[in-house]
Amino acid sequence: MSSLPVLVLNSGSSSIKFSMYEAGNGERTRLFEGAVDGIGTDLGKFWIKDAGGKKLVDQTPAVPSRSVAFKLVADALHSGRFPVPAAIGHRTVCGGPTVRENQLITPQLIDEIESYEALAPLHTPIAVYIMREALRLFPGIPNFAILDTYFHRTMPEVATRMPIPTEYADMGVRRYGYHGISYESIIYQLQPHVPEKLIVAHLGNGASISAILQGQCLDTSMGLTPTGGIISGSRTGDIDPGVLIFILKQIAKTTPNTDAAAEQLETVVSKKSGLLGVSELSNDMRDLRDAIAAGNAKARLAVDKFCWTIARWIGSYVAELNGLDMLVFTGGIGENDIASRAEICAGLGALGIVIDAERNNVRGAAVISAETSRVTVRVIPPLEDLIIVNHVVRLLGE
Numbered sequence: 001m002s003s004l005p006v007l008v009l010n011s012g013s014s015s016i017k018f019s020m021y022e023a024g025n026g027e028r029t030r031l032f033e034g035a036v037d038g039i040g041t042d043l044g045k046f047w048i049k050d051a052g053g054k055k056l057v058d059q060t061p062a063v064p065s066r067s068v069a070f071k072l073v074a075d076a077l078h079s080g081r082f083p084v085p086a087a088i089g090h091r092t093v094c095g096g097p098t099v100r101e102n103q104l105i106t107p108q109l110i111d112e113i114e115s116y117e118a119l120a121p122l123h124t125p126i127a128v129y130i131m132r133e134a135l136r137l138f139p140g141i142p143n144f145a146i147l148d149t150y151f152h153r154t155m156p157e158v159a160t161r162m163p164i165p166t167e168y169a170d171m172g173v174r175r176y177g178y179h180g181i182s183y184e185s186i187i188y189q190l191q192p193h194v195p196e197k198l199i200v201a202h203l204g205n206g207a208s209i210s211a212i213l214q215g216q217c218l219d220t221s222m223g224l225t226p227t228g229g230i231i232s233g234s235r236t237g238d239i240d241p242g243v244l245i246f247i248l249k250q251i252a253k254t255t256p257n258t259d260a261a262a263e264q265l266e267t268v269v270s271k272k273s274g275l276l277g278v279s280e281l282s283n284d285m286r287d288l289r290d291a292i293a294a295g296n297a298k299a300r301l302a303v304d305k306f307c308w309t310i311a312r313w314i315g316s317y318v319a320e321l322n323g324l325d326m327l328v329f330t331g332g333i334g335e336n337d338i339a340s341r342a343e344i345c346a347g348l349g350a351l352g353i354v355i356d357a358e359r360n361n362v363r364g365a366a367v368i369s370a371e372t373s374r375v376t377v378r379v380i381p382p383l384e385d386l387i388i389v390n391h392v393v394r395l396l397g398e
């Protein structure tokens, strides 16, 4: 195959990230990457840098809306300074019960993905907007939806079934799992020696953890929505359902409209909880570490809760896998927060997980387990864009 420039679009609630790879003959070369940050503010950031880190674009425009944000990206890509993409891969958080395979984006597919917006309300609205805009602004160029749920399709029914009445299960209420592209990228990097029994902890602003048997997902902590599972930046993670009923009843006292009350509950569980809710300070681990250093007890409790929950989850996945060969940390916290890795692993010696303080004193890829550790513990940054490019190239039939 000849070389193809493949554009990757990855949208979040307040940012659009993008990168372009030259893909051909098994080679993948990143040409550039960029982002528009601060959507919804007067002082956004728009930058593009080449593979060597040289800034090609560095602006601080007002970015009042996602349409302004995507226009910045599309105009830059049409400026003649960059290759015209041969194909575009969209990171797609959730396609609901029917969109389970990575595939070509059509207007009908976008409608279908949009119909499951309630399953990923922070991600889907901007993602479907950008899909529609990309079809309009890059006519004739194939666009593909690459799903974060795809990796988790191998989970057995005992893991995906929710213990609820079948009528709701039949509506698609089940565990899907997220961060799948990140998990795929860890397996990709471990090849050809993927350990038989593997746990990967993707600890970023959103956090999840997966049990992986022979390279396939056996179980993962996020469920129907990315709000489930372990506590993260501003999300509860799994929670006693009675808590939701209690909070909903409090909200209903002042908001009798059911839809409005449900939306407020959604905001509580996905934007005001987690590290932010407990610390009453921030959803960002760096802020919390600074606060802990200054003696802030609420920040200490929030981070203790985070690490304790993850340690418990690792324990349950060792049981599910009936053993463990390797534990991998990834995501912004997993890669960079030395103290979180140490605190999570501190009580896991009985499971054969022992990290070496000196080896752990690192940011980025490393083996951090002690010589005496039965389980290898590694830090591996994810390569999500590369995995998206690989799927796009496969779907193009190249």
Ligand code: AMP
Residues within 6 Å of the ligand: 203, 204, 205, 206, 233, 283, 284, 285, 286, 287, 331, 332, 333, 336, 337, 338
């Ligand atoms: P992500 O969503 O993967 O970008 O990860 C974001 C999270 O990583 C935030 O909680 C950040 O505070 C955390 N993070 C990023 N860099 C560092 C660092 N150097 N030390 C501690 N936490 C970090």
